[in-house]
Amino acid sequence: MITAGRIVRLAERDRAQLHFCLDGQIRSALAGDTVLTAMLASGQALRMSEFGPEPRAGFCLMGACQDCWVWQEEGPRLRACSTLVTQGMRLRTTPRESWP
Amino acid sequence: MSKTPRIVIVGAGPAGIRAAAALVDAGLHPVVIDEGNRAGGQIYRRPPDGFVRTPEQLYGSEAAKARALHALFDRLAADGRLTHRAGSSVIALQEGRLHVLGEGGVQLVSYDRLILATGASDRVAPVPGWQSAGVYSLGAAQIALKAQGVALGRRIVLTGSGPLLTLVGAQLVKAGADVAAVLDTAPWHQQMRGFWKLAARPLVTLRGLALRAKLGSRYHAGVSLERIEADGQGVTAMCWRDAGGRQRLTECDTIGMGWHLRAETHLADLAGCAFTYDEQWRQWLPKSDEMGRAGNGVYLAGDGARLLGADGAEIAGRLAAAACLADLGFPAPSTAADLRKLARLERFASGLACAFPWPAAMVRALPDDAIVCRCENVTAGDVRQSVDFGGGEANRVKSLSRVGMGRCQGRYCQLAAVELAAVQAGCTPDAIGRFRGQVPVRPAPIGAFLRDG
Numbered sequence: 001m002i003t004a005g006r007i008v009r010l011a012e013r014d015r016a017q018l019h020f021c022l023d024g025q026i027r028s029a030l031a032g033d034t035v036l037t038a039m040l041a042s043g044q045a046l047r048m049s050e051f052g053p054e055p056r057a058g059f060c061l062m063g064a065c066q067d068c069w070v071w072q073e074e075g076p077r078l079r080a081c082s083t084l085v086t087q088g089m090r091l092r093t094t095p096r097e098s099w100p
Numbered sequence: 101m102s103k104t105p106r107i108v109i110v111g112a113g114p115a116g117i118r119a120a121a122a123l124v125d126a127g128l129h130p131v132v133i134d135e136g137n138r139a140g141g142q143i144y145r146r147p148p149d150g151f152v153r154t155p156e157q158l159y160g161s162e163a164a165k166a167r168a169l170h171a172l173f174d175r176l177a178a179d180g181r182l183t184h185r186a187g188s189s190v191i192a193l194q195e196g197r198l199h200v201l202g203e204g205g206v207q208l209v210s211y212d213r214l215i216l217a218t219g220a221s222d223r224v225a226p227v228p229g230w231q232s233a234g235v236y237s238l239g240a241a242q243i244a245l246k247a248q249g250v251a252l253g254r255r256i257v258l259t260g261s262g263p264l265l266t267l268v269g270a271q272l273v274k275a276g277a278d279v280a281a282v283l284d285t286a287p288w289h290q291q292m293r294g295f296w297k298l299a300a301r302p303l304v305t306l307r308g309l310a311l312r313a314k315l316g317s318r319y320h321a322g323v324s325l326e327r328i329e330a331d332g333q334g335v336t337a338m339c340w341r342d343a344g345g346r347q348r349l350t351e352c353d354t355i356g357m358g359w360h361l362r363a364e365t366h367l368a369d370l371a372g373c374a375f376t377y378d379e380q381w382r383q384w385l386p387k388s389d390e391m392g393r394a395g396n397g398v399y400l401a402g403d404g405a406r407l408l409g410a411d412g413a414e415i416a417g418r419l420a421a422a423a424c425l426a427d428l429g430f431p432a433p434s435t436a437a438d439l440r441k442l443a444r445l446e447r448f449a450s451g452l453a454c455a456f457p458w459p460a461a462m463v464r465a466l467p468d469d470a471i472v473c474r475c476e477n478v479t480a481g482d483v484r485q486s487v488d489f490g491g492g493e494a495n496r497v498k499s500l501s502r503v504g505m506g507r508c509q510g511r512y513c514q515l516a517a518v519e520l521a522a523v524q525a526g527c528t529p530d531a532i533g534r535f536r537g538q539v540p541v542r543p544a545p546i547g548a549f550l551r552d553g
Contacts (some may be wrong), residue, residue, distance in 0.1 A: 003448055006234065006334070006353065010275045012151050012249035032148040035246045044333045045233040047107040057233035057334060057473065059512070061240035062366070063135055063189075064221050066507035066543055067474065076545060082135070082187075084148060 006057060020089040029085045035082035036068050046070055046080055047093045061082040071095050105428050106210060108198060110190050110367060113141020114410045115402025117173045119215050124181045125432050130185045133190055133200055139173040141219055143410045147247045155216035161307060169263060191540035205548040213397045213424050216367050217417060220403035222358035225463050226516050228470040229328030234335035238358035242268045243543045251277035253354025259283040259325060259336045261456035262360035263308060270311040281350045282315050283340055285459045287322030294455025300447040328355060352422030359458050365403045369537030371398045375522050377530035380450055381407055381517055382458040384534040392420035399424050412445040464517045473513040475506020483520045493523025494518060494533040507543050510535045
């Protein structure tokens with residue numbers, strides 16, 4: 001599988017493919033991918049830091065650091081490391097309205 | 101009194117699973133609340149449904165233990181002998197009630213006795229540039245491989261110190277990842293100093309040395325870390341000095357870092373447990389007796405209380421359940437053998453702590469513009485200034501500089517911030533104190549608290 005992302009798939013590559021939407025673009029992932037895996041399989045980062053100029057791509061992967069927040073089109077934010085991606089999920093790297 | 105006691109266990113790793121099983125054996129029905137979707141904890145974390153690697157492939161020499169724990173918990177859950185609340189976080193605790201954040205919002209769960217088996221996460225130290233995309237904890241690199249079958253980058257540098265450094269390195273190499281370097285901040289002479297205590301578990305020590313051998317020339321002991329270089333996309337290189345003081349630069353797009361473990365203690369704090377500064381682990385740990393009794397009906401088990409690793413956690417889980425049963429007037433299982441084993445694991449753990457120390461000198465020497473808090477980009481200079489302004493007390497440093505006030509709630513910056521504050525105030529880290537735990541211990545959306553009607 002060709003990816004231009006940060007993540008390299010080393011095993012478990014025979015899972016069903018699914019599609020999700022990220023910032024209006026269709027991306028593919030594998031069933032069982034977390035949102036973090038799915039996003040970083042075809043990208044370099046998850047979101048921008050609110051307090052500095054740098055992008056962020058997660059840190060602890062166990063729900064403790066909260067570095068991997070992304071948003072759903074419907075509004076609620078989710079933790080990318082502990083949420084499985086699903087077919088048709090619509091995600092954003094920024095909240096719907098910018099921070100006050 | 102015939103009322104069945106309500107016992108809640110927080111955490112379904114090795115400690116939580118063993119505690120639950122011991123309670124079920126005594127005829128009780130515990131509630132097990134866990135953030136994971138499947139029981140196992142972080143060390144024996146299971147991939148989602150549909151993944152096909154065997155426990156042998158996932159957990160190597162520890163496969164039999166993982167298999168046994170998973171099977172035990174799944175059987176108890178399937179037989180209805182316990183209630184498993186998966187994917188749920190305890191975010192607050194008050195007057196015998198837990199506030200549990202799950203998919204349906206926040207629910208209250210009452211308990212008579214509470215067993216906290218909250219585990220640990222990586223103990224990390226800031227390196228200039230560590231806020232960049234592509235810097236992860238060592239645990240993250242391992243979880244990515246174990247639970248997702250992926251490497252977090254195309255060219256990886258691992259750094260820090262402790263058993264996980266060697267283990268993750270060897271696992272990634274074996275899985276086919278490109279590991280450019282494994283940089284251990286512990287010098288060889290320091291590692292040898294812990295060696296005689298590590299002999300308390302000769303097999304484990306030999307296994308570690310064999311894994312280390314597999315890293316070959318990638319492994320460097322006694323390094324000092326200078327900075328992480330990054331561009332607009334993320335990490336591009338790690339700058340470091342080898343044991344001989346020569347400057348080195350290793351190109352990479354990903355860094356995994358960790359210096360052993362940091363106990364997850366927020367709930368113990370909210371439950372009113374007393375804390376003591378542990379010189380050996382350079383962190384504050386909740387106090388309990390050898391069985392895990394922390395008072396007020398609260399019991400502590402596993403790495404959230406004492407950093408003994410997965411085998412120690414299984415034992416501590418059994419002991420906490422036994423203490424709980426005894427305190428409730430139930431016949432409790434014999435604990436003599438477990439207590440003996442625990443003493444041996446304590447000896448081994450203190451060998452690890454000595455061999456692979458927290459990099460205090462590196463943290464103390466951080467330049468003022470280095471970021472200490474990744475959540476809100478609070479710098480080492482901000483922390484130092486706050487001490488000059490408000491004095492060397494942890495919570496004053498926190499409110500003045502905002503270090504520890506971000507969304508991880510100090511989990512990844514507290515130890516470094518305290519180290520910096522101690523230098524600035526001219527005292528020891530324990531005199532600085534610790535950040536008070538604040539509710540909710542995980543960020544919770546406001547909608548989770550709203551109820552219809």
